[in-house]
Amino acid sequence: MSNNADAQVAKNNKTEKVFSWPNLVAKEFIAAILCTVILLAYSYYVDAPLRELANPGEPENPAKAPWYFLGLQEILVYFDPWIAGVVVPSIILMGLMAIPYIDTNPKGNGGYCFWDRRFAITVFLFGFIFWYALIVVGTYMRGPFWSFFWPWETWSFDFPTPPPSISLPNWLGIPALLAYFGFGMLVPAVLFWKFAKQLGFIRYNITMSLLLLMIGVLVKIALRLMFNIKYILQTPWFNI
Amino acid sequence: MNLILYLIRKLTETEVWKSVFRHGYTDTPRNRALQTISNVWLHLHPVKVPKHAVKIRYTWCLGGLTFFIFLYLTVTGVLLMFYYVPDVNRAYADMIDLMYVVPLGRLLRTSHRWAGHAMVITVCFHMLRVFLTGSYKAPRQFNWVLGVLLLVLTFLLSFTGYLLPWDQLGYWAIMVGTNMGAATPVMGYQGPFAEMLGVKINNDIRFALLGGTQIDAPSLLRAYVWHCIGIPIISGALMILHFWRVRKDGGISGPL
Ligand code: HEM
Numbered sequence: 001m002s003n004n005a006d007a008q009v010a011k012n013n014k015t016e017k018v019f020s021w022p023n024l025v026a027k028e029f030i031a032a033i034l035c036t037v038i039l040l041a042y043s044y045y046v047d048a049p050l051r052e053l054a055n056p057g058e059p060e061n062p063a064k065a066p067w068y069f070l071g072l073q074e075i076l077v078y079f080d081p082w083i084a085g086v087v088v089p090s091i092i093l094m095g096l097m098a099i100p101y102i103d104t105n106p107k108g109n110g111g112y113c114f115w116d117r118r119f120a121i122t123v124f125l126f127g128f129i130f131w132y133a134l135i136v137v138g139t140y141m142r143g144p145f146w147s148f149f150w151p152w153e154t155w156s157f158d159f160p161t162p163p164p165s166i167s168l169p170n171w172l173g174i175p176a177l178l179a180y181f182g183f184g185m186l187v188p189a190v191l192f193w194k195f196a197k198q199l200g201f202i203r204y205n206i207t208m209s210l211l212l213l214m215i216g217v218l219v220k221i222a223l224r225l226m227f228n229i230k231y232i233l234q235t236p237w238f239n240i
Numbered sequence: 241m242n243l244i245l246y247l248i249r250k251l252t253e254t255e256v257w258k259s260v261f262r263h264g265y266t267d268t269p270r271n272r273a274l275q276t277i278s279n280v281w282l283h284l285h286p287v288k289v290p291k292h293a294v295k296i297r298y299t300w301c302l303g304g305l306t307f308f309i310f311l312y313l314t315v316t317g318v319l320l321m322f323y324y325v326p327d328v329n330r331a332y333a334d335m336i337d338l339m340y341v342v343p344l345g346r347l348l349r350t351s352h353r354w355a356g357h358a359m360v361i362t363v364c365f366h367m368l369r370v371f372l373t374g375s376y377k378a379p380r381q382f383n384w385v386l387g388v389l390l391l392v393l394t395f396l397l398s399f400t401g402y403l404l405p406w407d408q409l410g411y412w413a414i415m416v417g418t419n420m421g422a423a424t425p426v427m428g429y430q431g432p433f434a435e436m437l438g439v440k441i442n443n444d445i446r447f448a449l450l451g452g453t454q455i456d457a458p459s460l461l462r463a464y465v466w467h468c469i470g471i472p473i474i475s476g477a478l479m480i481l482h483f484w485r486v487r488k489d490g491g492i493s494g495p496l
Contacts, residue, residue, distance in 0.1 A: 015494060017288035021275040024285060024294050031301040032308045039312070039358065043351035050339065053332045054411035056454065063412035066402050068360050068395060073416060082431045085420025096388045099371075100381030108374040110493040117374065124371050238425075238432035 061144045070138030071131050077146065078221050080239060088217065092127075095210045099124075102203045119195070127214055165230035167239075173232040177240075180219070184212040284483060286491055293492040298373070302366035306394075307479065309359040313397075316352040317468065324404070326464035328457045331406035356398045363394045375493040383485040386478055393475040400467035403460060414455060414463070422446040 018024075051060075065073050076084040107116035114121055141148055143155035147162075168176065185208050189196045196204045223229040231239040251257055252264075263274040273287045292298055323342055324334045338345035367387060370376060376384035403414045422428040422444065426437060429444040441453050451458030486492060 015290045015292075018291050018294060019269070019272040019276075020285040020287060020289050021272050021282065024289050025276075025282060027294060027296065028301070028304055031305060035305055035308060035358075036312065039309075039351055039355055040347065043347055043354050046350070046354070047339075047346065048350040048353035049409055050335055050405055051408040054328075054406045054408055054455075056411070058408075059415075060408050060412040063416050065413050065416040066399055067357075068398070069417060072420070076420075081420055081423035082425050082428070086424045086428075086431070093388060093392060096391075097385045100376040100378075100384045103377070106377065109377040109495075110373060110375065111495045112372055113374075121372065128368060 062142055062146050064138070064142075067135060067139055071134035074134045074138035074142070075217060075221070078217075078224050082238065083240065091210070091213060095214075098206060098210070102199070102207050104199070104203070123211060123214075130214070130218070163228055165224070165228040167231040167234060168229060170234060173234070177233060180216070181209075181212055184208065184215075286487065289492065290494050292494050299492070300365070300369055302362050302369050306359055306362045306366055309355050309362060310475070310479070313352060313355050313359065314472065316348055316355065317472075319348055320352055321468060326404065326460050328406060328460055331404065331460060335405045335407070353401075356401060360394055360398055363391055367391060373493060380485075380489045380493065383482060383489055386482045386485065390475060390478050390482060393471055393478065397467065397471050397475065400463045400471065403455070403463040404467065406460060411455060414459070418446050418449055418455070421449055 064070060072084055072089060075088065078084075079088070103117075103120050105117055105120065107113075140151045143149045143159075144157055147159045149155055149159075167173075185205065188208065189204065199207060220229075220232070223232075233240040252261075262278050263271055265271065276282045276285055276287045320338070323338055323345065325331065335349070338349045340346075342348070370384065370387065399414075399417060403410045422430045422441075424445055425431045426433045427439065427445040428434060429439050429441045429446070431439075434440075434444065441447065447453060449459075449462070450456075451462050
């Protein structure tokens with residue numbers, strides 16, 4: 001990538017420059033002061049939470065992870081813990097790290113623009129909003145035993161028993177999974193042939209797998225909410 | 241008035257003064273440059289930056305704010321360490337002391353806590369800004385990867401701090417989190433394939449995190465050491481790399 005670095009240096013020599021002192025430093029200073037003031041003012045009016053002494057014999061109900069992990073805790077409803085707590089976050093992180101290497105579109109570097117990178121931005125924003133939407137549900141709409149309440153409802157212990165959930169038999173589940181991923185990989189390759197060719201075989205496959213996995217989480221949530229589907233695939237070792 | 245000016249001039253001409261402040265403060269381009277390069281803190285910056293980069297609406301100050309909040313947390317965190325002992329018999333009482341007895345203790349503890357949340361928020365939005373400006377593109381790919389590691393470390397910093405007050409909120413939140421660890425395939429005793437390899441409750445990854453089969457004194461100590469020493473050092477080191485790379489990758493990104 002040294003060519004790019006050289007291009008960058010050449011470009012930098014052309015762009016209009018201002019002194020860091022005071023143009024940049026002054027703004028940083030103001031930002032730091034504002035940040036401190038807001039933080040202290042907020043802390044003055046809103047106390048940090050402190051509940052009773054930890055008691056291993058008396059579980060909190062609901063017991064909630066810190067808010068930034070509530071998206072993951074929320075998908076525990078729809079997936080087994082090893083998927084929700086381990087596989088999903090690992091794939092998210094690996095996917096995030098892969099972004100610069102699979103998005104080779106050189107346009108839109110160094111400025112806000114949507115149209116030249118509409119695919120990348122749409123996918124990323126979708127993921128970002130999905131993550132926070134789950135957090136909002138987990139934070140404000142989950143009461144005792146992680147049962148659902150609208151924000152305006154008061155939490156209570158007598159909620160209706162959830163209807164029994166069903167699992168797809170494997171003769172249906174395996175073809176369904178294969179079809180989802182198979183068509184998911186093939187159809188866009190045909191419809192957006194130019195785009196796929198630009199990415200190249202490996203990048204296309206990585207990009208689409210990540211995208212299909214992300215949409216897959218949403219699909220599974222929908223299947224559960226609409227048809228009470230518990231598992232799509234069952235094996236002696238794990239279920240999905 | 242003349243006397244004051246005279247005194248100031250005399251003062252700034254002394255050997256002591258000159259040994260501390262290397263250059264004058266007359267507003268010349270040379271002094272503006274020196275102001276940046278002869279100051280160990282400010283020389284994190286280049287002497288000059290592209291004009292578009294100082295626009296607030298480009299970076300929204302988010303990376304800088306994340307770093308600033310990290311520093312704020314370091315300072316308040318060290319102060320908290322004067323009062324807090326990571327012992328299950330004392331930790332909660334120390335929290336109560338901080339809230340009711342220690343002068344300014346409530347503000348100290350509260351602002352440390354909210355700052356921790358604030359850092360999680362700013363780091364997420366910094367990532368969003370970097371994405372939306374396409375700043376991860378060549379030649380900055382690797383700095384994005386470093387950034388993702390910093391994102392994880394920020395979550396972990398906050399998460400390890402959660403247990404320290406030793407109250408119901410932290411205890412059960414850590415329970416939820418570490419139970420997910422128990423479900424890790426192969427490495428957690430409840431995860432797929434664990435049984436085949438002899439991974440049990442007393443030798444799996446959750447055991448390593450908690451220092452036992454349940455959340456107890458060793459877990460509190462582990463959370464404390466990771467929170468106050470381990471993770472801050474690792475993230476500090478990565479931040480140094482991150483800032484270094486911002487400079488080495490050709491300075492802040494900008495329109496080509
Ligand atoms: C503790 C966490 C972090 C700190 C303290 C931090 C700090 C900074 C600072 C001060 C800058 C200079 C420009 C700016 O203020 O926006 C920067 C740039 C950058 N950061 Fe971060 N950052 C952190 C996390 C991240 C994360 C999570 C990512 C992405 C996943 C990331 C990716 C980048 C990239 C690619 C640049 C170069 C941007 C450009 O040249 O426009 N950083 N970071």
